[in-house]
Amino acid sequence: MKKELIEKLKKQLKEEKSALEKELE
Structure with a gap:
């Protein structure tokens, strides 16, 4: 559960x- 949240x-x-x-380009 926690691993999924981190991903x-x-x-x-x-x-x-x-x-x-993209905005900085």
């Missing part, structure tokens, strides 16, 4: 990072 958070962070990088 979900990691995925969200990755997506947010990609979005931020």
Whole structure:
């Protein structure tokens, strides 16, 4: 359960990072 939550958070962070990088370009 906890591991799934961590994976979900990691995925969200990755997506947010990609979005931020797009905005900065």
